[in-house]
Amino acid sequence: MKKPNNKKELIMLPLLIISIAMCIGGHFILQPSYQDNHWAEYSLAALPFLMFAVVIIAIKLAIKADKEE
Template sequence: MKKPNYKKELIMLPLLLISIALCIGGHFILQPSYQNNHWAEYSLAALPFLMFAIVIIAIKIAIKSDKED
């Protein structure tokens, strides 16, 4: 069994924080005061694609980290 390398795992922490910020921002945009804005609609539609991109980046980082070990 491999020893965990916490430094490599901490590299993914900013991706987690960005994803949390996107979730909170998405819920903030869902407020009724932003209901009639077109930019809010497009922003909410783009959120899943941004989160999917973050997942792809995280997978690439994990694969690269695994190959180095």
């Protein structure tokens, strides 16, 4: 059984924090006070693509870490 490498797992922690911040930011932008702003609409439309990019980066980091072991 392999011993887990905590350093490689901690590398993905900023990606988790970024995705949490995007989720909270998306809910914040959904407030009625921002409903008429065009930038809010574009930001909400871009959020899924940004989250998908974060997932791709995390997968690449996981594959790289797995190959190093």
